[in-house]
Structures are given as C-alpha cells and as structure tokens.
Amino acid sequence: MLTDKNYEELEKKYGKYSSWALWNLDPAEGKQHYKQVGFQTFESKINDPNFRKTHIKTSAIILNTNWSSGGKTHQKNWQDFHNTELSHGHDYTLAKLFLNTPFEGCYITDIIKSFPETNSNKVLQYVKNPKNIGKLKESAEMFNDELAIIQPQRLIVLGKNTLDILKYMQNKQNLIDISNLQVSEFDHFSKVQSKEKFQNEHEAIVKL
Numbered sequence: 483m484l485t486d487k488n489y490e491e492l493e494k495k496y497g498k499y500s501s502w503a504l505w506n507l508d509p510a511e512g513k514q515h516y517k518q519v520g521f522q523t524f525e526s527k528i529n530d531p532n533f534r535k536t537h538i539k540t541s542a543i544i545l546n547t548n549w550s551s552g553g554k555t556h557q558k559n560w561q562d563f564h565n566t567e568l569s570h571g572h573d574y575t576l577a578k579l580f581l582n583t584p585f586e587g588c589y590i591t592d593i594i595k596s597f598p599e600t601n602s603n604k605v606l607q608y609v610k611n612p613k614n615i616g617k618l619k620e621s622a623e624m625f626n627d628e629l630a631i632i633q634p635q636r637l638i639v640l641g642k643n644t645l646d647i648l649k650y651m652q653n654k655q656n657l658i659d660i661s662n663l664q665v666s667e668f669d670h671f672s673k674v675q676s677k678e679k680f681q682n683e684h685e686a687i688v689k690l
Contacts, residue, residue: 593648641670
C-alpha cells in the first residue's frame with residue numbers, strides 16, 4: 483500500500499511526468515473519444531487518502547518509452563497518459579487495455595522523461611549514443627527512485643523499445659537492478675489497432 487508520505491513524494495517529484503491507470507469511462511461502450519480520457523474526474527479524489535487506499539495499487543508499474551509530443555511536461559500533475567488535446571492520440575486504447583484488469587489503478591511512467599519524440603526508435607538511438615549518457619543516467623536515477631517509492635512486484639513494459647532501454651540500463655550500463663521483479667512486455671498501445679489484437683492483449687494482461 484502506498485503511504486500518504488510516499489504519495490506526496492511521488493507527486494512532488496514526478497507528478498508532471500506520470501499518472502495512474504485511472505480513467506472515467508466504460509470499456510463496453512466501444513471506441514472511446516479522446517476527450518473522454520482526461521484525469522479531471524480524479525483531480526480532487528486522488529488527494530483523499532481514503533480514495534487512494536481503495537483505488538491506488540502498487541503491485542506493478544506500467545512503463546512507457548517517453549512522452550511522444552506536447553512539450554517536456556504537463557502544467558498540472560497526473561495529466562500524462564490522459565491526453566484530451568490530441569485527436570490522433572492513443573490514450574483511449576491504453577485506458578481500455580488496463581480498465582477491468584488487476585492493474586487498474588497502478589502507477590504509469592516513462593523510462594525516459596522530459597524527452598518529447600514521436601518516434602521511439604529515435605529515442606532508443608539517442609540514449610544509446612555515448613554522447614548522451616547523461617540523459618540515460620538521469621532517467622535511470624529517476625526510475626530507481628520511483629521503484630524505491632512504489633516497491634512493485636512487476637513491471638508491465640509497453641513496447642519493444644521500452645524493454646530494450648530497460649535492458650540496456652541494467653545489462654550494459656549497470657544503472658538499474660530489476661532482477662527481483664517480474665517483467666512482462668506487451669506491444670505499445672499505439673500499435674494495438676485491431677479488435678482481435680486488443681482483445682488478446684487485454685486478456686493477457688488480465689491473466690498476469
């Protein structure tokens with residue numbers, strides 16, 4: 483369980499870069515409009531310790547590559563992964579993947595923060611370039627801190643490039659140690675387009 487102190491620390495340090503797998507929509511309604519996936523419904527509730535006890539989970543961290551566009555950070559906390567401004571965004575797919583699963587309410591973050599880029603291949607190339615080791619170390623330090631606060635048992639990794647960066651941090655640079663965590667990798671939610679693919683991914687997450 484996330485203590486009030488740990489929640490406040492997370493919000494202060496990483497509220498502009500991350501969020502929670504909480505969305506106020508019904509997956510049974512079919513494809514969601516991007517305007518429906520905002521965090522506004524939870525902005526006041528999330529500050530209530532009693533709400534956090536019943537809705538926030540620490541069993542896993544859901545890990546994305548980076549913030550694809552829109553600047554380096556949001557102006558308000560916990561708005562990432564709840565974008566209501568990009569009509570071509572895929573946050574509604576992310577929402578439907580995790581709603582009604584054991585991981586609804588888990589923490590979601592990027593492995594590389596403050597790096598707006600829509601092409602994850604370019605992100606991977608950038609952080610593997612020795613000239614950019616500073617960015618890699620900074621990101622690893624922040625992720626280590628998030629791990630220490632959340633203390634999850636599992637990482638749910640979204641996309642092969644996210645997993646590649648994670649392994650590179652651990653196996654090549656010795657910047658993180660996730661050997662005690664269960665790691666499950668799924669296709670990035672921007673690539674889950676067909677109904678069949680979505681259903682398969684959703685069922686696999688439920689069974690974890």
